[in-house]
Amino acid sequence: MTEKTWSPTSRPTVSASYAFPAMVAVRLLxxxxxxxxxxxxHQLSSPLTSYRNLQEGIHLFRNGIDPYSGGVFRHSPLYLSLFSTLIPKSKTFSAVLWTLCDALGAYALVHIWRARQGLGKHAHSTRDELVAGAYLFNPYLFLPSVALSTSSFENMLALLALMFASQKKQSKALLALSFLLHTSLSSLVLLAPVLLLLLSDPHSHLASPRAFSGDLKRLPSLMAEFLLYFSFLAVASCLASGGITWVSQTWGASLTLPDLTPNTGLWWYFFTEMFDHFRPFFLMVFSVHLLIYTAPVCIKFQYDLLYASFVLFGILGIFKAYPTLSDPGLFITMHVLFPEVYPYLRYPIVTALLHLHASLLMPLFHNLWLAQGTGNANFFYASTLVFACANGAAVIDALWAGLRIALGEEKEGWVIAQE
Known part of the structure; x- marks a missing residue:
């Protein structure tokens, strides 16, 4: 078997040390x-992440009007307090802020990779720049950031939670996770793998499955600390917004789908055509459907909770109520963390072609329907179904590869640090 290896103790070269700032500078430009x-x-932002809606909410708040009373502003009060008091509404400054947000997300992704490889604090992997570049220049992540979608902040918080959990920084991981759930309730599916990751190690055990060996007796204390942070942020949100109206307008929106603005997901068109008396039942079905994957995935990949988180990111990108391109984009980028599974992917070319097909169809049909007026909602929804098939194929392929590697068939690939 031909092996590709790297030295964990190799020092960064001068060119490598400038690669990350150079990539961030290009993104900023x-x-x-x-x-x-x-x-x-609509492909890059949703009612829950739209910069235009955020500006409207800030304007209402500054003029003494409850921004949640109109049914348009659905961002977390944490965004409201941040952007209305500390951050000016300058477009240039916003571009700088979103770029720095993505830079922090790329930084977190690199450190997740280092933790998975068991690299020391000052060690440098030859793959670091590739990992950072995969995040900074993935068009599914890059374009929503240029559109100033707050999904960039959600991705950053998710990666920070995983990074701190991989580094066993318990309080920081739980605090980042609390912020994430306040800004995106659908991210609840990540709660279990992050908590369990804090009790295990982030190294690759896909090739050598074993029973979970963490101390589950610590789980109640971790959950209590998380609930403490979460409750504190909830109280802070109530104080910032002047009441509890925000709960139904933000968290409730992910459960009741009040805004049927088109997006890249599967919910909006289905509920546009839904009879009202069937609506509560199918809302329950769709919500539960998103959550039921958490336990099976965490149980099956109990020996590699980082990989379980990766799979759940993919599922979240498909079945989330208000997704954008950045949701499956994060899942696609996280493939770079698991090079050991590449030889076991069954249909990567088919999946890539499906994504290419969908990436061409969605903007075309979106323009035909909403700009040219020569199409209808069926055009755009058909393209999002192709996109959902592409994302589903990627998740199934990742599951197959993560399970197939345990059978021990020798293939050309990377040597991954294991403990």
Missing amino acids: VALVQPFDLIHD
């Missing part, structure tokens, strides 16, 4: 130039 107006694109 494109964000400042903004050759296209992407802020109003």
Whole structure:
């Protein structure tokens, strides 16, 4: 078997040390130039992440009007307090802020990779720049960031929670997870793998499955600390917004789907055509359907909770109520953390072609329907179904590869640090 290896103790070269700042600078340049107006694109932002809705909420708040009374503003009060008091509404500053947010997400992804490889604090992997570049230049992540979608903040918080959990920094991981759930309730599916990751190690055990060996007696204390942070943020949100109206308008939106604005997900068109007396039942079915994957995935990959988190990111990108391109984009980027499974992927070319097909169809049909007026909702929804098939194929392939590697068939690939 031909092996590709790297030295965990190798020092960064001069060119490597400047690679990350150079990539961030390129991202910032494109964000400042903004050759296209992407802020109003339904593929890049949703009612829960739209920059336009965020601006409207801030304007109402500054004028003494409850921003949650109109049914348009659905961002967390944490965003409201941050952007209305500390952050000016300058477009240039916003581009800088979103770029720095993505830079922090890429930094977290690199450190997750290092933790998985067991690299020391000052060690450097030859793959670090590739990991960072995969995050910074993935168009599914890059374009929503240019459109100033707050999904970039959600991805950053998710990666920070995983990074701190991989580094066994318990309080920081639980605090980042609390912020994530306040801004995106659908991320509840990540609660179990992050808690269990704090009790295990992040190294690859896909090739050598074993029973979970963490101390489950610590789980109640971890859950109590998480609930403490979560409750504190909830109280802070109530104080910032002046009441509890925000709960139904933010968290409730992910459960009741009050806004049927088109997006890249599967919910909006289905509930547009739904008879009202069937609506509560199918809302329950769709919500439960998203949550039922958590336990089976965590149980099956109990020996590699980082990989379980990766799979759940993929499922979240498919079945989330208000997804954007950045949700499956994060799952696609996280493939770079698991090079050991590459030889076991069954249909990577088919999956890539499906994504290419969907990435061409969605903007085309979106434009035909909403800009040209020569199409209808069926056009765009058909393209999102292709996109869902592409994401589903990627998740199934990842599950197959993660299970197949345990059978021990020798293939050309990477040597991964294991403990």
